[in-house]
Amino acid sequence: MEILYSPFHFFIFITLLSTAAELSRSADMITLFQPVRDNETLVSAGAKFELGFFSAGNSSNRYVGIWFYNIPVKTVVWVANRDDPINGSSGVLRIGRGGNLVIVDGTGRAVWSTDTANVTSGTVAAQLLDSGNLVLTDESNNGSRNILWQSFDHPFDTLLAGMKLGWDLRIGLNRYLTSWRDSDDPSTGDITYKVELQGLPQKFLRRNASVIERSGPWDGIQFSGLPLSPNAIINPEFVTIAQEVYYSYQVINDSTITRAVLNHSGTLQRWLWNNNTQWTVIHELPNDSCDEYAKCGPNAVCRIGDAPICSCLTGYTPKSPQEWAMFVWSSGCVKKKPLNCPKEEGFVKLKGVKVPDMLSYWVNTSMSLDECRTKCLKNCTCTAYTNADIVGKGSGCLLWYGDLLDIRKLIQSSRSQNVFIRVMASDLGKTSEVQAGSGDNFELPTLDLEDITRATNSFSSLNKIGEGGSGSVYKGLTSDGIQIAVKRLSQNSRQGFDEFKNEVLLITRLQHRNLVKLLGCCINGEEKVLVYEYMPNGSLNSLIFGNREGNSLVWRQRFNIIVGVARGLLYLHRNSRLSIIHRDLKASNVLLDGEMNPKISDFGMARACRGDQLLEKTERVVGTYGYMSPEYAIDGIFSIKSDVFSFGILVLEIISGRRNREFHQHDHNFNLLGHAWKLWLQGKATELIDKQMEDSFPMSEVTRCIQIGLLCVQQSPEQRPTISSVLLMLESESTTLPQPKQPGFYTERFND
Ligand SMILES: *[C@@H]1O[C@H](CO)[C@@H](O)[C@H](O)[C@H]1NC(C)=O
Ligand SMILES: *[C@@H]1O[C@H](CO)[C@@H](O)[C@H](O)[C@H]1NC(C)=O
Ligand SMILES: *[C@@H]1O[C@H](CO)[C@@H](O)[C@H](O)[C@H]1NC(C)=O
Ligand SMILES: *[C@@H]1O[C@H](CO)[C@@H](O)[C@H](O)[C@H]1NC(C)=O
Ligand SMILES: *[C@@H]1O[C@H](CO)[C@@H](O)[C@H](O)[C@H]1NC(C)=O
Ligand SMILES: *[C@@H]1O[C@H](CO)[C@@H](O)[C@H](O)[C@H]1NC(C)=O
Ligand SMILES: *[C@@H]1O[C@H](CO)[C@@H](O)[C@H](O)[C@H]1NC(C)=O
Ligand SMILES: *[C@@H]1O[C@H](CO)[C@@H](O)[C@H](O)[C@H]1NC(C)=O
Ligand SMILES: *[C@@H]1O[C@H](CO)[C@@H](O)[C@H](O)[C@H]1NC(C)=O
Ligand SMILES: *[C@@H]1O[C@H](CO)[C@@H](O)[C@H](O)[C@H]1NC(C)=O
Ligand SMILES: *[C@@H]1O[C@H](CO)[C@@H](O)[C@H](O)[C@H]1NC(C)=O
Ligand SMILES: *[C@@H]1O[C@H](CO)[C@@H](O)[C@H](O)[C@H]1NC(C)=O
Numbered sequence: 001m002e003i004l005y006s007p008f009h010f011f012i013f014i015t016l017l018s019t020a021a022e023l024s025r026s027a028d029m030i031t032l033f034q035p036v037r038d039n040e041t042l043v044s045a046g047a048k049f050e051l052g053f054f055s056a057g058n059s060s061n062r063y064v065g066i067w068f069y070n071i072p073v074k075t076v077v078w079v080a081n082r083d084d085p086i087n088g089s090s091g092v093l094r095i096g097r098g099g100n101l102v103i104v105d106g107t108g109r110a111v112w113s114t115d116t117a118n119v120t121s122g123t124v125a126a127q128l129l130d131s132g133n134l135v136l137t138d139e140s141n142n143g144s145r146n147i148l149w150q151s152f153d154h155p156f157d158t159l160l161a162g163m164k165l166g167w168d169l170r171i172g173l174n175r176y177l178t179s180w181r182d183s184d185d186p187s188t189g190d191i192t193y194k195v196e197l198q199g200l201p202q203k204f205l206r207r208n209a210s211v212i213e214r215s216g217p218w219d220g221i222q223f224s225g226l227p228l229s230p231n232a233i234i235n236p237e238f239v240t241i242a243q244e245v246y247y248s249y250q251v252i253n254d255s256t257i258t259r260a261v262l263n264h265s266g267t268l269q270r271w272l273w274n275n276n277t278q279w280t281v282i283h284e285l286p287n288d289s290c291d292e293y294a295k296c297g298p299n300a301v302c303r304i305g306d307a308p309i310c311s312c313l314t315g316y317t318p319k320s321p322q323e324w325a326m327f328v329w330s331s332g333c334v335k336k337k338p339l340n341c342p343k344e345e346g347f348v349k350l351k352g353v354k355v356p357d358m359l360s361y362w363v364n365t366s367m368s369l370d371e372c373r374t375k376c377l378k379n380c381t382c383t384a385y386t387n388a389d390i391v392g393k394g395s396g397c398l399l400w401y402g403d404l405l406d407i408r409k410l411i412q413s414s415r416s417q418n419v420f421i422r423v424m425a426s427d428l429g430k431t432s433e434v435q436a437g438s439g440d441n442f443e444l445p446t447l448d449l450e451d452i453t454r455a456t457n458s459f460s461s462l463n464k465i466g467e468g469g470s471g472s473v474y475k476g477l478t479s480d481g482i483q484i485a486v487k488r489l490s491q492n493s494r495q496g497f498d499e500f501k502n503e504v505l506l507i508t509r510l511q512h513r514n515l516v517k518l519l520g521c522c523i524n525g526e527e528k529v530l531v532y533e534y535m536p537n538g539s540l541n542s543l544i545f546g547n548r549e550g551n552s553l554v555w556r557q558r559f560n561i562i563v564g565v566a567r568g569l570l571y572l573h574r575n576s577r578l579s580i581i582h583r584d585l586k587a588s589n590v591l592l593d594g595e596m597n598p599k600i601s602d603f604g605m606a607r608a609c610r611g612d613q614l615l616e617k618t619e620r621v622v623g624t625y626g627y628m629s630p631e632y633a634i635d636g637i638f639s640i641k642s643d644v645f646s647f648g649i650l651v652l653e654i655i656s657g658r659r660n661r662e663f664h665q666h667d668h669n670f671n672l673l674g675h676a677w678k679l680w681l682q683g684k685a686t687e688l689i690d691k692q693m694e695d696s697f698p699m700s701e702v703t704r705c706i707q708i709g710l711l712c713v714q715q716s717p718e719q720r721p722t723i724s725s726v727l728l729m730l731e732s733e734s735t736t737l738p739q740p741k742q743p744g745f746y747t748e749r750f751n752d
Pocket of ligand 6: 190207208
């Protein structure tokens, strides 16, 4: 404590402070007999910090403060009597009654006191440490020291290395920063920076009560909104134990001089003393517009680099489209349609985001993510969930009720939280993972190859459920428990890639319960992958053909499949702006969901035409023999009527349980089509019916369907009904059906 009398320290003292008006005393301690007067200062033992009286601006007000000792720019880091200055130089800081530190003015009136100590015996002293902490201790007669009070427990506007921002829960102490009122006035300002404990701990930067910036909750590794970036200067830490919850940091190199300061303008700044010359700001919060609290309003995501930066969550739409168009986002987004709760819904994953604020939430730190999902699904007001803790495989459950506020896409997010947002089934598979510069043409979500690989066990052969010309199809299970079908296109297949693009562009715009839903796609180098909703009952192909003794579809199921496929086709042909011709309708492209509802799949060959252009000619005839209309197979002309032809074949196949192409009958050379036509002319159409079908069914309905099938496969496209008249015929028994004319392609056999 006598250290400043050494020649070395005296030298430092003289060279650094020779111009300063203050005269320093020679110790780092205040004792009962050694107060600090206005013309005196304390200097810490290692000459790092100094304590004394100072003025701010032009005012004659005097404050007791602590500042860096060894730098030429006076930088105050702590003030005792910020709201109770001394007028003039009469102030003294000393040990007062009961052992408290007090500041008294010329009249002996105490303007400020630590107000905590109550010591009746022993020796009380205050010491300024090299950390910048002023510590009041009570040394008892037996030599043990007891901390009565310390300045680090009562922060000002600056967080120094080793200080704690946050809670000592044992005594209910909350340490937080408060800004100066303005640059000349150290009195209590409007800006605060606090650790708050609602739900999971978060740091809040506020102006009075309103939030300027929010760190996001601690996820076990970092604050969700402030990913730890490799930092050459400080080591931050966050401690959450039963007794304490606090943020703190240490400098990596002891010779680094740095401080985090709450600026009265409303920012938190990290300053670095640079190369012995000046302070520079190396980081600031808010750092960008997306850091501003609730920038995009409820139920929206903020993304730097997007134009505009705000976009609604999947399933939500701007509350005020007019404001939204004017870049006023504060009213945020609302649900497009109410959820069909508890049926028909699921979750989409939002990756690498600052998780929503905990306005209305529920948390359990031991639940698994699956339990969390189940818990959220059970309550219709639950809107999202996530892991509370991402350490290891993740644990805990944090879920939200109602609006989701203040979500931002992180810029750097190597390890970050995924939030699962509740959506309607029809929105499943859309994610909010939109790429920068996205517009309307990015409706289809791009998925991570890594996720898909994981979901399919690395495209394991055990997961393979189908194989086609353009690639293989695998069954997969996503991390959020959704079954998917993954079509992996053959590599290096030029035709495959065209079909891939085609399918993506077309089907993205299509949504109908009788069309298979494309959930997303992924292009990664040579790897091209399409992800569909999974159809547990596989393709119609495997259900109607072959010997399925005791396992055959009943008539009601067959009829529903016929009607469903017709509805799907109608949607394609009568799509609002464009007519879409599938060009490859066949039994293997009709898939069945868990309730045997049919869904048309495989749009790789589909073509869109405007309504006035329903006939097209193509050089390259694609499709499947056996289902192709004559005008298409021979002349390359296709239209919606070529799909009707394929539909007719499909109807006859569904009724007979036999394939058109591989049809063999001992008494003739006809294909299934020719066979049906022959039986029809002989008035024996019912002989076509699948022998494996159960024995009771309405014969008139089946016969009607045979007649409809034959109408669809008539030779001339003009004679074939449109798919809307087909539906009418199927659904209304009272419609009289015309007599079918000769079908196309009833004798020919194709070899391909
Ligand atoms: C500070 O001022 C007081 C009078 O107000 C004087 O007694 C004391 O010696 C001064 N201290 C120093 C270090 O100059
Ligand atoms: C402080 O005083 C200087 C010179 O007297 C003057 O230029 C400046 O405006 C004053 N600042 C304030 C905040 O009053
Ligand atoms: C401070 O003291 C001076 C004279 O000692 C007086 O003129 C001035 O009004 C005082 N200011 C305050 C704020 O008390
Ligand atoms: C200090 O201790 C005395 C005697 O033990 C007691 O009367 C007084 O209330 C205490 N004051 C405070 C502020 O705790
Ligand atoms: C010293 O005395 C204090 C009470 O004044 C007591 O609490 C503490 O346990 C004692 N310490 C030792 C090492 O005896
Ligand atoms: C913050 O609160 C203070 C005191 O109530 C008030 O004077 C000030 O205007 C408020 N600031 C803002 C920005 O509302
Ligand atoms: C700490 O910084 C000083 C000054 O920049 C440098 O000389 C020293 O090598 C650094 N120490 C370490 C351990 O990096
Ligand atoms: C507040 O921030 C501004 C802008 O960075 C800076 O110029 C000013 O020095 C800061 N004030 C304090 C007290 O750090
Ligand atoms: C540090 O200061 C020295 C001398 O003023 C200068 O030569 C050097 O370039 C500075 N380094 C940095 C990183 O600013
Ligand atoms: C601050 O924002 C800039 C520009 O958006 C970005 O490059 C940088 O990574 C951000 N820094 C942090 C710590 O988030
Ligand atoms: C949290 O979840 C676990 C596992 O489901 C359960 O055992 C525990 O009771 C839950 N705790 C609370 C407070 O709900
Ligand atoms: C759903 O959660 C809300 C908010 O916690 C609660 O008020 C409501 O009772 C819950 N409903 C059910 C059915 O659990």
